[in-house]
Each structure stands twice: as C-alpha cells, then as structure tokens.
Amino acid sequence: MKILKKLYWVFVLAFLYMPIFVMIAFSFNQSKSRTVWTGFTLKWYVELFKNEAIIKAFFTTLIVAVIAATVATVLGTIAAVGIDAMKNWEKSLVINISYMPVVNPDIITGISLLLLFNVFRQWFDFDFGMGTLIISHITFNVPYVILSVMPKLKQMDYRVYEAALDLGCNPTQAFFKVVVPEIMPGIISGFLMALTFSIDDFIISYFNSGHAQTLPVAIYAMARRRVSPEMYALSTIMFLVILTVLFAVNIKSIKDEKKVTR
Amino acid sequence: MKTKYISAPYLLWMAIFIFAPLCLVVYFAFTDKRGNFTFENMSALSTYAPVFLRSIILAGVATVVCLVMAYPVSYFMSRMKANRQKVMMMVIMLPMWMNFLLRTYAWMSLLERNGLINKFFGLFGMGPFNMINTNGAVILGMVYNYLPFMILPLYSTMVKIDHSLVEAAQDLGGNLYHVLTKVLLPLSLPGITTGITMVFVPSCSTFVISRMLGGDSAFMIGDLIDLQFLGNSYNPHLGSAMSLVLMVLVLLCMSVTNGFADDDSEGLL
Numbered sequence: 074m075k076i077l078k079k080l081y082w083v084f085v086l087a088f089l090y091m092p093i094f095v096m097i098a099f100s101f102n103q104s105k106s107r108t109v110w111t112g113f114t115l116k117w118y119v120e121l122f123k124n125e126a127i128i129k130a131f132f133t134t135l136i137v138a139v140i141a142a143t144v145a146t147v148l149g150t151i152a153a154v155g156i157d158a159m160k161n162w163e164k165s166l167v168i169n170i171s172y173m174p175v176v177n178p179d180i181i182t183g184i185s186l187l188l189l190f191n192v193f194r195q196w197f198d199f200d201f202g203m204g205t206l207i208i209s210h211i212t213f214n215v216p217y218v219i220l221s222v223m224p225k226l227k228q229m230d231y232r233v234y235e236a237a238l239d240l241g242c243n244p245t246q247a248f249f250k251v252v253v254p255e256i257m258p259g260i261i262s263g264f265l266m267a268l269t270f271s272i273d274d275f276i277i278s279y280f281n282s283g284h285a286q287t288l289p290v291a292i293y294a295m296a297r298r299r300v301s302p303e304m305y306a307l308s309t310i311m312f313l314v315i316l317t318v319l320f321a322v323n324i325k326s327i328k329d330e331k332k333v334t335r
Numbered sequence: 336m337k338t339k340y341i342s343a344p345y346l347l348w349m350a351i352f353i354f355a356p357l358c359l360v361v362y363f364a365f366t367d368k369r370g371n372f373t374f375e376n377m378s379a380l381s382t383y384a385p386v387f388l389r390s391i392i393l394a395g396v397a398t399v400v401c402l403v404m405a406y407p408v409s410y411f412m413s414r415m416k417a418n419r420q421k422v423m424m425m426v427i428m429l430p431m432w433m434n435f436l437l438r439t440y441a442w443m444s445l446l447e448r449n450g451l452i453n454k455f456f457g458l459f460g461m462g463p464f465n466m467i468n469t470n471g472a473v474i475l476g477m478v479y480n481y482l483p484f485m486i487l488p489l490y491s492t493m494v495k496i497d498h499s500l501v502e503a504a505q506d507l508g509g510n511l512y513h514v515l516t517k518v519l520l521p522l523s524l525p526g527i528t529t530g531i532t533m534v535f536v537p538s539c540s541t542f543v544i545s546r547m548l549g550g551d552s553a554f555m556i557g558d559l560i561d562l563q564f565l566g567n568s569y570n571p572h573l574g575s576a577m578s579l580v581l582m583v584l585v586l587l588c589m590s591v592t593n594g595f596a597d598d599d600s601e602g603l604l
Contacts, residue, residue: 107443
C-alpha cells in the first residue's frame with residue numbers, strides 16, 4: 074500500500090513537471106530544435122538580452138500588470154467598502170454582476186470587451202493597444218480584489234471605526250487610520266492575485282492587445298512557427314526567480330509558526 | 336463610512352466594462368450587419384452542433400480524469416503534517432507559475448511523432464506511436480493544465496473532514512469502497528462540485544490547447560469563436576451567438592453542480 078502511494082505521487086509529480094524540465098533542458102540546447110539534443114550552451118541566455126521583441130514584450134507585460142493591478146486594487150477596495158454598506162438586493166445584484174468575469178469563460182470576457190471597444194471606436198479615435206489592454210486587465214482583476222477584501226471587512230469590528238469618530242477623527246481620517254490597516258492583508262493578497270493573473274493572462278489580452286504584445290501573446294504568435302529558445306531561457310529565469318521567492322516566503326512562515334508554537 | 340456611495344466610481348466602471356459588453360454580446364447575437372433584429376445567427380448554429388458536442392465531450396472526459404487523478408492526491412495531502420501540506424501545495428501549484436502556453440508547447444515536443452516520448456519508446460524498439468493531433472492529446476492537455484484547479488478545492492474541503500469519521504467507518508467493518516462512498520464522497524461533495532466547474536468551464540471554452548495539441552482534428556467552440564472575431568471568417572454576429580450559447584451552457588453546468596451541493600457558501604470559489 075505504501076509503495077503504491079509513493080508510486081502514485083511519483084506519477085502525478087512527473088506528469089506535472091515533465092514539460093517544465095523539457096523546457097528548462099532545451100533552454101541550454103545548442104541547436105534551435107525542440108526535440109534533438111545537440112550539446113550544452115548558455116548562448117540563448119546571452120541572445121535573450123539582445124532580442125528586442127522579447128524584451129519589449131516582457132516590459133509591456135510588466136507595465137500592464139503593475140498599472141492594472143494598482144488601479145484594480147484601489148477601485149476594488151473602495152468598491153468592497155461600498156458594497157459592504159449596501160442593503161440586501163442591491164448587494165447581491167452588484168456582487169453577481171461583479172463576479173461575471175470570474176464565472177464566465179475568459180474567451181467571453183475577451184470578445185465582449187472587443188465588441189465594446191469596437192463600438193467605442195465609432196465615436197472616439199483610438200487603436201487597440203496599451204490602453205485597451207490595461208482597461209481589460211483592470212476589468213478582470215477587480216473582482217479578485219473585491220473577493221479578497223470583502224471577508225476582511227466582514228471580520229472587522231465596526232465599533233473601532235465609530236470609536237475613531239468619537240475620538241475626533243473625521244470620516245476620511247478614520248477610514249485611512251482604522252479601516253485600511255485593518256483590511257490591509259486582504260488588500261495585499263488582492264493586489265498580488267491581480268498581479269499574477271495579469272502577468273499570466275493570455276486569452277483576454279489576445280483579443281484586446283492590438284499591436285502591443287504581452288509575453289503570452291508573443292509566445293502564441295511564435296508557437297505557430299517555432300518558439301525560440303530565448304523564450305525558454307526567459308521563462309527559465311522567471312521560473313527560478315519565483316521558485317526562490319516562494320521558497321523564501323515558505324521557509325519564513327514555517328519558522329514563524331515554530332516560534333509561535335514554542 | 337456606512338456610505339455605499341463611495342463605490343460609485345466602481346459601479347460606473349462595472350456598468351461600462353462588465354455589464355455593457357455582455358449586453359452587446361446579446362445585441363450582436365440577435366442582429367444582422369445592418370442592425371436589424373434576426374434569428375438567423377441562432378439558426379445558423381445548428382451547422383456547428385457537432386463542434387459543440389465534441390467540446391462538451393472532450394471537456395467532460397478531461398473533467399472526469401482530473402477528478403479521478405486529483406482525489407487520491409488531495410486525500411493523501413490532507414492527511415500529512417501541517418508543514419508538509421504547505422510544501423506539497425507549493426509543489427503542486429508551482430508549475431502554474433510557468434506560462435500555460437509554454438507548458439502546452441512543451442507537450443508538443445513530448446508528443447510529436449519524432450518527439451521525446453516516442454524516442455524513449457524507440458530505445459526499447461517500440462513505436463513510434465501516433466499521439467499528437469488526436470483527441471487524446473487534447474484531453475491530456477486539458478488535464479495537465481487544469482489538474483491543480485481540481486486539487487485545490489478538493490484538498491480544502493478534505494482537510495476539514497474529521498479523520499476519526501473515517502476510522503470509525505473502518506472500525507465498524509467498512510471496506511475501502513464503503514468508506515469512500517458512505518463517508519468521504521458525501522463529505523467532500525462541495526469540493527467535488529467546485530472542482531468540476533473550475534475544470535469544465537475553461538476546458539470547454541479553450542482554443543489554445545485544441546489548436547496546439549489537436550491539430551485540425553479537434554476543432555472546438557473556442558476555435559470557432561476565435562475565427563469569427565480575429566480569424567478569416569470575420570462575423571461578430573455569428574461569433575456572439577456562439578458565445579451566448581457557450582455562456583448559457585456554462586451557467587447550466589454551474590447550476591447543475593451547485594444544485595448537488597446545497598452548501599452554497601463555497602459554491603463559487
């Protein structure tokens with residue numbers, strides 16, 4: 074039984090990690106082939122920094138993600154505070170519409186925004202590009218921020234806010250000095266979620282990016298012919314960075330827990 | 336602070352960028368190029384019924400495979416020590432941090448006719464097998480990409496199950512089958528239903544996986560919609576009709592699975 078269990082774990086983990094090992098291995102491959110191993114090289118890691126298209130796509134992805142996540146966090150946080158104050162039917166109506174981008178398949182969010190921008194283009198003069206990309210990313214990010222801030226608001230003791238008012242704060246001061254610190258963990262996790270979804274998104278960006286290419290869109294365009302090994306190299310670097318960050322965070326939280334239990 | 340008006344900027348955003356686009360999908364689905372009301376787009380869909388059916392079947396099979404694969408994983412994980420649970424969770428979620436297009440592309444080099452798996456079998460004088468551009472490859476791609484979406488909700492309901500219930504069932508003479516059907520499955524139902532929707536919805540609407548791993552053989556709803564908006568057969572009216580049907584399909588699937596689990600507190604996420 075124990076051996077079976079171990080074998081099962083090996084099978085599942087091999088399944089999950091096989092493509093990733095293939096990718097990392099072939100980022101060191103001498104030829105451009107994705108199946109034939111011809112020898113070890115680091116040249117793709119050097120080439121990567123000379124490849125303007127990939128570097129540009131990388132920065133587009135980063136800029137869009139940071140702007141979209143920041144705006145979505147602000148918008149989503151005040152939205153959550155407002156929704157929390159609403160009465161029954163208003164609340165459920167707003168929440169249900171807000172969750173549409175979460176519930177709907179991405180492709181539908183993507184094409185519906187495409188339709189909207191096309192209608193707008195009859196009235197205003199603009200092209201698909203950074204602007205449409207950022208707006209669509211904000212749109213699908215906001216629900217995740219609301220989702221992670223709402224529970225924190227529910228847990229919060231409303232009397233603390235009233236106490237701040239009694240002690241002479243005006244409502245704005247009370248909001249920033251009492252409410253915001255209280256719901257901060259929700260805001261931060263919402264921001265991080267928005268950031269990762271934004272960096273990873275392909276489908277919605279694909280329909281709304283126009284000439285501005287994010288990394289996933291660039292990869293898709295390449296995949297029709299051949300994904301260049303530089304892209305493997307970039308992904309390997311990004312993967313290692315994330316691995317290190319996650320490792321550090323986990324080690325820290327495990328250590329913190331041990332301290333608490335002592 | 337008890338003022339709901341603070342959310343006004345968001346409500347405006349929501350109305351313009353979430354609500355209005357969905358209304359546009361409905362509007363386009365029922366109009367022709369000149370903006371006249373028509374049912375033609377809807378009736379034209381009957382030609383594509385086989386594609387819809389194939390999408391549902393492929394996504395359905397992928398969902399079942401995911402469930403069967405993820406259930407033991409989640410169970411084993413929920414029985415580990417707290418720290419190890421955390422580490423295992425990280426190990427399972429880690430692949431998701433690499434872009435799914437690249438991971439799917441890597442499967443292409445694994446499954447190809449002169450790909451790595453066939454080379455491995457070739458060492459033993461077997462093959463080559465025909466793996467890429469089949470329905471099986473598409474299902475594999477779906478299972479691979481969405482397996483963590485099944486493990487996550489299953490695991491989070493299973494850690495809450497009191498293990499003494501399982502032990503009690505064993506003490507009272509239940510064999511593995513009985514423990515599973517009478518204790519574990521009923522208690523983990525909310526996780527199962529959430530997992531099913533989280534795997535079925537993206538599988539059913541994908542166009543990347545089918546195009547990369549399925550070749551021309553496995554055309555799906557997503558491919559059709561893509562063609563109407565960015566592809567050769569530009570026709571947003573027909574595309575909107577397809578999207579509307581897909582949306583109804585997804586809502587139907589969710590209401591069915593949520594109907595099974597009355598505990599709707601965890602229904603959506």
